[in-house]
Amino acid sequence: DKTVVLITGCSSGIGLGLAVRLASDTSKAFIVYATMRNLSKKERLLECVRGCHEDTMEILQMDVTDQLSIQAAKQRIKEKKVDILVCNAGAGLMGPVETLSYETMKQIFDINLFGTICTIQAFLPEMKERKSGRIIVTGSVGGLQGIPFNDVYCASKFAVEGFCESLAILLQHFNIHISLIECGPVNTNFMTNLQRTDPEDPRLQHVDPETTQLYQKYLQHCERVFEEAAQDTEEIVQVFMDAIGAQFPSLRYYTNSTFLPLTKLKLTMEDGTQYIKAMNKFVFSTHKTGDF
Ligand code: NAD
Numbered sequence: 001d002k003t004v005v006l007i008t009g010c011s012s013g014i015g016l017g018l019a020v021r022l023a024s025d026t027s028k029a030f031i032v033y034a035t036m037r038n039l040s041k042k043e044r045l046l047e048c049v050r051g052c053h054e055d056t057m058e059i060l061q062m063d064v065t066d067q068l069s070i071q072a073a074k075q076r077i078k079e080k081k082v083d084i085l086v087c088n089a090g091a092g093l094m095g096p097v098e099t100l101s102y103e104t105m106k107q108i109f110d111i112n113l114f115g116t117i118c119t120i121q122a123f124l125p126e127m128k129e130r131k132s133g134r135i136i137v138t139g140s141v142g143g144l145q146g147i148p149f150n151d152v153y154c155a156s157k158f159a160v161e162g163f164c165e166s167l168a169i170l171l172q173h174f175n176i177h178i179s180l181i182e183c184g185p186v187n188t189n190f191m192t193n194l195q196r197t198d199p200e201d202p203r204l205q206h207v208d209p210e211t212t213q214l215y216q217k218y219l220q221h222c223e224r225v226f227e228e229a230a231q232d233t234e235e236i237v238q239v240f241m242d243a244i245g246a247q248f249p250s251l252r253y254y255t256n257s258t259f260l261p262l263t264k265l266k267l268t269m270e271d272g273t274q275y276i277k278a279m280n281k282f283v284f285s286t287h288k289t290g291d292f
Contacts, residue, residue, distance in 0.1 A: 002031045006073075006082045008064050008119055009089030010034035011041035013188030014138055017233035018086065018240050020048045023057035033082075035062035035073055037089070064089045064115030070122045081130065084244060085123050087116045088138040092190055093153045095197025096207050096215055104195055105152050112156035117163055124176075131175045136243055137164055139180035139252070141259045145266050145275065148283055149218045153194075168251055177249045181239055184256030185230040214284060221283045229258045 005022055009015040019034035034045060039061050049057060062073040064087075093100065093108045120135060127133030142150055143157030161180065168178045197203060199219065204212050239255045254260060262282070266275040 002079075003029055003083045004031045004033070004077065004079045004081055005084040005086065006033040006035060006077070006123070007086040007088055008035050008062060008115070009037075010045055010059070011036040011038065012044065012193070013190060014183070014186060014233055014236050014240075015086070015088040016045050016048065017237045018088070019045060019057065021237045021241065023049050025056075028056060030056060031079065032057040033060055033073070033077060034058070035060045037061070037063040064119050065110045067118060070118060074122055081126060082123050082133070084134040084136065085120065085127075086136045086138075086240070087119050089115055090138060090140075090157075090190075092150070092194030093196075094149055094194055095201075096149060096204070096211050097151050098207050098211075099197040099201065099203040100152060108152055108195075109156050109159075112153070113159045113163070116160055120167070127176050128174045133174075133176045134244070134249065135164075135171075135176065135178040136240060137178070137180050139164075139182040141182060141184045141256070141263070143180070144182060144263050145259075146279070148279070149215055165251065178251065179243045179249045180252050181236065181243065182252055182254045183231070183236055184259050185226045186236055186255075187226075187230045187232050191226070217284055229256060231256055 007015050007019050010019045015034070015036075019032050022030040023032045023034070034057055036042065036045075036059065039059065042059050045059065058076075060073045060076055061069060063069045089111060091108060091111045093104065116137060123133075123135075127135075137160060139160065140153075140157045141147075142154045143161045146154055164178050164180055171178055197215075199216060204215075207215075236255050239253050243249050243253055254263075262275065262278060265278055266272070269275065
């Protein structure tokens with residue numbers, strides 16, 4: 001019996017990489033439903049699987065913010081079940097909080113939080129009925145700790161953590177495992193796809209000069225962190241494969257050890273002061289990523 005996997009956000013990045021990896025697995029053990037919001041972007045995925053997907057992959061339209069689209073994709077699953085649901089679709093948002101519109105903030109929560117919740121809602125009843133299933137969510141270091149100028153993105157990813165951790169407790173009773181793959185920076189289109197307040201953005205004129213200056217510094221820091229610590233999609237996909245292969249998957253998998261000391265600092269020094277100080281130093285003073 002083949003393992004049916006449904007992945008959201010497969011037109012690029014981690015979703016695309018995972019779909020290709022599973023669809024071209026030599027065991028042919030997986031049937032992959034690679035879903036994407038916009039089917040006109042399917043060419044890259046098709047190029048990447050290059051013929052080894054004839055009977056292992058199908059591409060479906062699915063916008064995680066559209067209930068009808070989620071239901072329509074669900075109807076098209078021939079096996080009438082999903083063994084592994086991968087909630088990967090996501091979007092970033094960066095900029096001083098004063099420059100972010102309500103519409104944009106809501107859109108980020110719609111994709112990252114409600115998109116994840118609604119996708120899980122759609123496939124959970126059938127998993128519960130079968131008393132079997134795996135849910136894997138692409139998490140982020142930004143879901144575990146605050147990052148300046150990523151306030152709203154982090155808020156949405158923190159919310160995903162709260163949702164998954166809460167649900168995981170109930171799902172113990174149904175033999176369903178939920179796992180978060182906590183990524184640090186990854187070399188994908190994420191940084192070009194994200195909505196960002198550019199340094200020339202007119203909205204910055206209404207922001208105090210100190211914030212604007214710190215934002216410039218942050219953007220440089222971000223570039224440095226990507227240069228020094230970003231992982232390739234293949235490394236992230238390998239962590240997904242570890243979670244998929246585990247008999248008893250954990251709630252969290254960390255892909256990048258660079259940020260673990262900061263994550264631990266937050267957990268062990270409960271009042272939060274030390275984390276804020278350390279992160280301030282990390283972001284706003286010259287550093288080497290390896291110092292942490
Ligand atoms: P990416 O931008 O290449 O991929 C995100 C995918 O989600 C895109 O294919 C996009 O089209 C899709 N998407 C956006 N809105 C959607 C919607 N409404 N419905 C369906 N699909 C939608 O970047 P990525 O790095 O591959 O991102 C994948 C996940 O990884 C995201 O959840 C992101 O938050 C997380 N992540 C990425 C990084 C990073 O540095 N790249 C770091 C931490 C976490």
